Amino acid sequence: KAQRAAQFPDGVMERMIDFNPEEETITIPTPQTAGLNAASQVEIIVHQRWAIAILRVKEMIAEGTNTIVRFHEPESRLEFAHPWPQPVIDGEKGNSSFCLVNALELLDQPGEWYQDYPSGRIYYYPRPHEDMTKAQVIIPALETLLTISGTLERPVRNIRFQNISFEHTSWMRPSYQGHVTLQGGFHLLDAYKLQIPGLPEKAELENQAWIGRPEAAIQVKCGSHIDFDHCTFQHLAATGVDYERAVSNSVIENCLFTDIGGTGLLVGTFPDGGFETHVPYKPFHEQELCTGITIRNNLIEEVTNEDWGCVGIGAGYVKNIHIVHNEVCHVNYSGICVGWGWTLLESGMSGNRIEANYVHHFARRLYDAGGLYTLSNQPGSVMRNNRIEQLIDASYATNDRAFYIYFDEATDGYTVENNWCPSERFDSNRPGPHNVWKTNGPQVDESIKQKAGRVAVGGVSQPRIIIKTK
Template sequence: MKKTFTVFVLMASLSMFSILFAGEIYVSPRGNDKNAGTKEAPYLTLNHALKQAREWRRLNAPEVAGGISIRLEDGIYVQSTPLFIRPEDSGRPDSPTLISAVENAHPLISGGVAVTGWKRGSEDLRIARELRSKVWVAKAPLVGNRMVETRQMWVNGNKARRASQFPDGMMERMIDFNPEEQTITIPTHQIEKLQNAGQLEMIVHQRWAIAILRVKSIDVRGEQSVVCFHQPESHLEFAHPWPQPVIGEEKGNSSFCLTNALELLDQPGEWFQEYPSGTIYYYPRSGEDMETAEVIIPVLETLMIADGTLERPIRHIHLEGITFAHTSWMRPSYQGHVTLQGGFPLLDAYKLHEPGLPEKAELENQAWITRPETAIRVRGAEYFTFNRCTFQHLASTGLDYEWAVSSSGVENCVFSDVGGTGILVGAFPDGGFETHVPFIPLDQRDLCTDITIKNNLITDVTNEDWGCVGIGAGYVSGIDISHNEVCHLNYSGICVGWGWTSLQSGMKNNRIEANYVHHFARRLYDAGGLYTLSSQPGSVMRNNRIEHLEEAPYATNDRAFYIYLDEATDGYTIENNWCPAERFDSNRPGNRNVWRKNGPQVADEIKNSAGRMK
């Protein structure tokens, strides 16, 4: 932990004594990349500033002594491509690189573009007659000579909702789920007008995850309709055994909602983009003036990539006081979206006819996954930190320490309006690695180690893929998740571990302490405010406050808990965690977990100290 502490002492020093930096580079939305990069003549782009700093380091220029400070002035920095940070950008302990806002500035790095030219009214007959005068219409902008296709839109900073069958939060129970025919049977009422909707999608509620399926056809058979879907998601949805929708469960059948059709545009705040014309239709909320409104749609899925290697990691880069916003997530439009857990899309999955792997005799399913898209991706790095940054209006993962990151961290940041997981850390073996096979790296540097996630607010995440989480950590060692507030989530709050295995994989000494998790499991169950998987010797879960476990209206069972030790969790000390009731569960845990004093009897002093330190 000493190394992690040193990271944030260094960050504090950078903030307090930035005047000591030998090399300063200024960037402004009103600048010019032909300028000198000084305060009086700033550059226009952060890319150019990074190149200047890289050249100073390559030449060992005098500006390198004491460190380099790239200062961003107030304004919006629109990215046409992701920022690329590489090993050549690395600083040193005595000469770090700080990328930060100038005093009292609020720079925003955006992957979005404005939609302008709105006109009131539509003559499209697919819109109800009484609504045609209320709907506004605009053409999607062109970027690189191509029309921007999008699944996200923000109006005056508020996320608009894609046109849907029901108001937000409502679904309907399906009638049948047929894996052999690859069909879902639903009630016919309300869908007669959707038979010719060419871009229609179905959101399927399935225990601890959702699926987003592109509708291929609807066969109306009286009061029931049979729905077929496009490939590849149809095969994945009906072949993978966990999780699948259920029929006749203790609290009813699984649920669904149809979305993304102009015929469904009937509520203020809803929108629809027609393909291939690119026309965008929007039904304004009360008080929105579309002649003056700021409407943003995203172009980029990723805003920044920091890409190092084990041999040449990126070192000593610190970002402070910057807002990252407006990223896209297009996977469901191109190939649907069927996940295993935690928002990880399936590449392939099926049930074994005869259960068993050498490592796990009772295993009945196989699954290969890929990693979700992310706004900020960091790989192969040491001492790569974020402080006082904001991550907002993002469509998939906010920040991902993906692989071989050590002695790094995220502190005093805000994650809000994120479609997927707020912060993702560590290995979740993907591609050709079957996800239930224990991941035991030959080189322990492949793991993310000594990562600190501290004093952050993570709220209103998981708002597109409900099965994502607030903070998700896979194969990690020495992670410190403490004093965060994690709230308003559709599934679990803080999740640590992966692999469903009792074998030793390098996961160890993980710490989940003094966090405040509340208003979680709003839509999905089989959830935990604090959730763990697999053996993690030397780990602790203590002094947390967990409350407001929601009554998910379409859950098919009651499996949601304040603390949930899922399969093979072992090596944890769980103590002094406050929650209003002893609603805990374990799924085949190991025998080295220690429980001490958890529930409503925990002292108020511990309860009231959990969460962000303000």
């Protein structure tokens, strides 16, 4: 796909000079490109440990070799008020990085584009082999292609999609409101740091955040037996498929997810709207949890290519989810993530199984990542027989915190066994007392390693139907 006009080719980023929450400014080296301080639609992409922020530039003031940058609301307040994650100044490997995008003045490389507003005119710098008088140009307009939405009382049931390709969606939030995320692509609606840490649910808590759910090409709410088999999801700008709430006994298998801007496959409740995201989620109706979802034998590759902080497979508050025999690769943060809430308290999550998956080439741009990553208390859960390798130490990271298996804050209730990886690069952040670790690392039997990942399936046909933006 074409890339938005950017200051640096090939995604190379420069280091910021200062980050000032009191003044709500970021100081950067003065850009060499003339005219940027007068451009009206410039955005800055900021590297923030395990997430990125996309901020619309309001003002750039050059002071010699330094330039002070201010931003539009609402993202300016959110960016400087929320404590986690923020950019790093004077970290182990230097300051956090940034990249300027979205100005006609930056349109200087083949394959880049820029759209002017309010005219809507699109400018494009052709690649050497492209003849624009004969080119087929696809410009997505819709963010969502398909919505399946029932109610708790009357769920949608028994729909199966087979051999269908879902293609070409857009993602407009950053251009209208900016995009400041907490984790996993979930944008902040409000956030601040408690002056006096501590809430009844967590004595040391200082971080308050309310989040919104990312846009998705396929949205499923309140359904049962909503299945996808041998489908393709590609050229999608935000989330691919989202089993959002109260979905049960459904299967997504033998599918391909590729060229996706956000998370490939998202499952389960991530309490949004008016629910503070660090308070343990206890649904009024148990069926609000997604339960009995099977994710099997899918290839998820080259996702997270717009919002680097998204993941291959992301599951929030879920119960009895089975993630088995998938291949997840070439992602910028974590591969397979299960859990939410940062808490040891009971929240309904239990019986989750992450088995025989092959995760590789992850943590390409961010850190605090895991090939397999978990959060919070999930009694009776299992992580076994997986193969994890090719951890990439992100070139822009300010330290090397990335792991093959990462039990992030308050992970509990897991049995972890026979997971092959080239070294015992594991970590746990305030784990609970009920995790059991057995034989993980390079000593795991070679046969287990070779059986991880996708298995051959006969009778695969090409997609018969394509659903995409018109």
